[in-house]
Structure formats: C-alpha cells, structure tokens
Amino acid sequence: MDMHVLLCLSTAVIMVVAENTYQNRPLRYGVLLDAGSSGTKIKVYRWPQRRSSKEIADINLIESMKYRPNIGSFVHHLQDISNYLVSMINIAEEIVPTNLHRNTPIYLMATAGLRIISEDFSEILMDSVRDVFSNSTLNPFVFHDDGVQILSGEEEGVFAWIAANFLRGFFGSGKPPTQAVGVLEMGGGSTQITFIPDGPVYANMFHVRLAGDLFYLYAHSYLYFGQNYIDSRINTYVLTTESLSSHVTNPCRLRGDDEYVKHENKSVLIKGGGDAQKCLEILNVFLKSAEDHKCYPKPCAIGQTYQPDLGSDVFFATQAFKYAPRALQAVDSLGRLQLEKMKEAAIQYCAQTLDEVTNGTTHGPQYASSNCIMGLYIPVLLTNGYGFPMSTKNIYIVDKIRGQAVDWAMGAMLYKMETVSIQTTTCQRKTRLVAPLQLCNRF
Numbered sequence: 001m002d003m004h005v006l007l008c009l010s011t012a013v014i015m016v017v018a019e020n021t022y023q024n025r026p027l028r029y030g031v032l033l034d035a036g037s038s039g040t041k042i043k044v045y046r047w048p049q050r051r052s053s054k055e056i057a058d059i060n061l062i063e064s065m066k067y068r069p070n071i072g073s074f075v076h077h078l079q080d081i082s083n084y085l086v087s088m089i090n091i092a093e094e095i096v097p098t099n100l101h102r103n104t105p106i107y108l109m110a111t112a113g114l115r116i117i118s119e120d121f122s123e124i125l126m127d128s129v130r131d132v133f134s135n136s137t138l139n140p141f142v143f144h145d146d147g148v149q150i151l152s153g154e155e156e157g158v159f160a161w162i163a164a165n166f167l168r169g170f171f172g173s174g175k176p177p178t179q180a181v182g183v184l185e186m187g188g189g190s191t192q193i194t195f196i197p198d199g200p201v202y203a204n205m206f207h208v209r210l211a212g213d214l215f216y217l218y219a220h221s222y223l224y225f226g227q228n229y230i231d232s233r234i235n236t237y238v239l240t241t242e243s244l245s246s247h248v249t250n251p252c253r254l255r256g257d258d259e260y261v262k263h264e265n266k267s268v269l270i271k272g273g274g275d276a277q278k279c280l281e282i283l284n285v286f287l288k289s290a291e292d293h294k295c296y297p298k299p300c301a302i303g304q305t306y307q308p309d310l311g312s313d314v315f316f317a318t319q320a321f322k323y324a325p326r327a328l329q330a331v332d333s334l335g336r337l338q339l340e341k342m343k344e345a346a347i348q349y350c351a352q353t354l355d356e357v358t359n360g361t362t363h364g365p366q367y368a369s370s371n372c373i374m375g376l377y378i379p380v381l382l383t384n385g386y387g388f389p390m391s392t393k394n395i396y397i398v399d400k401i402r403g404q405a406v407d408w409a410m411g412a413m414l415y416k417m418e419t420v421s422i423q424t425t426t427c428q429r430k431t432r433l434v435a436p437l438q439l440c441n442r443f
C-alpha cells in the first residue's frame with residue numbers, strides 16, 4: 001500500500017468521526033415515514049446520543065420530503081408499493097452516514113387516511129410494508145414488525161403533546177406537570193384534545209414515560225370532526241333535512257359558493273347560504289353534550305364522550321386550528337385565540353358573498369368558505385364541545401416552536417426512543433467491531 005492511499009484512508013476516518021459526533025457524543029439517526037391522507041412524508045431525525053435515560057434526546061428534523069399518492073392508493077396494486085417505499089428509503093440512505101445504517105431504526109406510521117379504509121385492506125397494506133422493510137436488499141435500516149403501524153387518533157394526540165412540550169424544553173426541566181401545555185389539533189378527518197388533568201382521569205388515560213418521568217394524560221380523538229368532514233357533514237345534514245327541490249342550501253358556505261354533489265344517484269346543487277345563525281344551529285346539533293342521565297362517567301364533552309375538567313391549563317392549538325383565527329384577525333399580540341372576537345368576525349365574514357371576499361385578493365376561492373365554516377365551528381367546538389369559557393385566554397395558536405413544526409411525528413420518534421434502553425459504551429464498541437449491529441440497542 002503506498003503512502004498516498006494510507007493518507008486518504010486516515011483522512012476519511014477522521015472525517016467520519018468529525019461528522020458523526022456533537023460535543024464528543026456520537027450522533028444518532030432515526031427514519032420515520034408519516035403516511036398521511038394526501039401522501040407519505042419521509043422524515044429523518046438526528047440527535048446526539050443521550051448520556052442517560054433521565055435526559056431527553058435533543059432531536060432535530062433534518063430532512064422531510066413528501067411523496068404522492070398516499071399509501072392507501074396502493075391497495076389494488078400492491079406490487080408497486082416496493083418502488084414507492086424504496087425511493088424514500090434511498091433518500092434516507094443518502095442522509096444517514098453509511099456506517100450507521102445498521103444502527104438506525106425505520107418506522108412507518110399511518111394516520112386518519114388509513115383508519116377509514118377497511119381493516120382487511122389496511123392490514124394487507126401494512127404487511128406489504130413489513131415485507132419491504134424486512135428485506136435487507138431493499139432496506140438497510142433496522143426494522144421490527146411493530147415499527148409499522150396504524151396510529152389511533154389518541155396516539156396521534158399524545159405524540160403531538162410530546163412534540164409540543166419537548167420543543168418548549170419541558171421534559172427533563174424539573175418543572176411540575178401543571179406546567180405542561182395541552183394540545184388541540186385538527187386535521188381533515190379528525191380533531192384531538194390532549195392534556196394532563198388536575199384531578200383523577202376516569203377514562204381515556206394514557207401514560208407516557210419520558211426522560212425518567214411518568215405523565216398521565218387524557219386524550220380523545222373525534223373522528224369525523226376534522227375540517228373536511230365538518231363541511232361534508234353539513235352538506236349531508238341539509239340534504240337529509242331539507243326537502244329536495246332543485247337545490248339545497250348549505251348555510252355555512254358563502255353565497256355564490258355553489259357545488260354539485262351526488263346524492264342518492266342524483267346530482268344535487270348545493271348553494272352557499274351565508275347564514276351564520278342557521279350554521280350555528282347545525283353546529284350546535286353536532287356538538288351537543290349528552291343529557292345528564294346518559295353521561296357516564298361525568299362530565300361529558302361532545303355527545304357521551306367523557307372529558308375531565310380543563311382546569312387552568314394552557315393549550316396550544318395547531319394544524320387546521322391556525323388558519324381561520326388568523327384570517328379573521330382573532331389572535332392577539334401574544335398569540336392567544338380570542339373566541340368572542342372570532343365568532344363575531346365570522347358572523348360578519350359569512351354575510352359576504354364569495355365575490356366580495358375574493359375580490360382584489362390573489363388567493364383562489366377554495367379557502368373562502370372555509371373561513372366562514374371554521375370561523376363558526378372553532379368557537380363552538382371549543383366552548384360547547386370542550387368547555388372552554390368564551391373569554392378564555394389559555395389557548396395559543398401555535399405553528400412552530402424554535403423553528404420546528406409541532407407535529408405528532410416528532411413526538412412519535414421521541415416516544416419510540418424511550419421504549420429502548422440506552423446503549424452503553426461497551427456495547428457500542430463491541431458492535432462497532434462485531435456484527436450484527438442490531439443486537440445492541442441503538443440509542
């Protein structure tokens with residue numbers, strides 16, 4: 001071997017070491033495929049290895065790329081799922097240093113989009129993903145069968161709660177649980193509420209261990225109460241309650257926002273009515289609490305759903321909660337949602353026509369009616385549904401914290417890391433030299 005080659009080799013080794021450590025701690029990676037209803041996002045996280053299990057890993061999202069279509073669309077051509085997943089795995093292979101591939105876990109977690117396709121189909125899909133992930137020709141990363149799963153709405157809520165409180169620096173800070181923030185999330189299909197109640201929790205309790213502390217959370221996900229579903233449920237409501245003439249009126253859409261929909265084999269015109277009072281009446285039907293004698297355990301939020309008292313907890317509202325409050329200027333200078341102001345602004349907003357709202361603006365009409373519906377829905381959901389007072393100052397509209405989005409995927413990665421123990425230095429050294437690497441825990 002001549003000197004030149006030797007020199008190159010040692011330079012390469014030094015470079016790898018330099019790239020793979022942070023403050024003398026080796027860097028760790030994790031790969032998560034977030035399979036949502038509009039596509040799958042591959043997310044790569046990185047963190048300096050923890051020194052003890054009392055410490056929360058300081059994870060960072062270093063890559064996020066979205067692939068369309070959504071994973072559910074492969075249900076009738078499963079043979080194509082391999083290429084779809086492999087193109088995402090390849091992205092992660094480029095980012096994670098090669099010597100760490102067999103030290104890096106990969107997960108796929110699916111959300112609401114897969115919860116609503118039939119269980120048989122969704123299990124077939126998940127099995128196909130497992131086949132690809134467990135094939136070492138296709139996937140160099142570490143995979144276990146339980147690393148591919150369909151999340152329940154509550155798990156999504158709990159993971160979002162972990163992400164929000166992690167980004168605030170809450171875990172490992174020694175602060176009492178009363179200083180954690182609750183999280184309100186809304187997607188297209190469902191909406192979630194997650195918080196640490198002050199008193200006992202009689203149902204829907206989740207316990208989470210993070211950085212050596214145990215937290216008892218209440219979480220509930222309301223399927224069909226997400227942004228898109230509320231709109232289509234209002235359509236269904238007017239189609240089934242109004243007598244069918246040439247058209248029916250959706251009072252929660254702006255006048256001029258008309259659409260044909262299929263209803264019992266016929267094409268029916270749904271006309272926007274821009275009638276806030278009627279819209280509120282329908283929303284109140286959807287969000288009514290069960291009568292006292294039907295509500296066990298008490299108290300009830302929406303329908304017969306148990307929810308402990310909110311106490312004085314601070315909440316962060318994310319995802320679809322953030323658009324309408326901003327558009328209607330119902331967020332104060334501290335970022336707090338002003339419910340009363342929002343409802344009043346929405347009533348005025350809904351009275352305008354689609355043309356008036358879009359006149360002079362560059363954005364298309366697609367969000368115009370949603371500010372009317374959401375402008376009314378959000379205040380009713382939060383007060384009549386969840387039980388916040390109209391005058392609450394405890395809800396903050398939050399998008400990003402320290403530059404990172406509050407989303408369940410980050411919380412899921414932190415949670416997964418807690419379920420495996422800390423790697424000791426001895427183990428690490430051994431695995432460096434002796435394959436297989438999978439025998440050691442990775443964090």
Ligand SMILES: *[C@@H]1O[C@H](CO)[C@@H](O)[C@H](O)[C@H]1NC(C)=O
Binds near residue numbers: 135137138
């Ligand atoms: C793994 O994938 C390769 C490439 O698609 C394929 O040829 C091989 O049969 C697969 N192995 C198993 C065990 O399925």
Ligand SMILES: *[C@@H]1O[C@H](CO)[C@@H](O)[C@H](O)[C@H]1NC(C)=O
Binds near residue numbers: 264265
């Ligand atoms: C809708 O159309 C299908 C086929 O054209 C027919 O079998 C079915 O009875 C119709 N349903 C209603 C509610 O009219």
Ligand SMILES: *[C@@H]1O[C@H](CO)[C@@H](O)[C@H](O)[C@H]1NC(C)=O
Binds near residue numbers: 356360
């Ligand atoms: C749109 O704005 C222009 C200029 O402000 C105004 O003349 C016109 O009447 C508006 N059209 C509608 C439909 O409101």
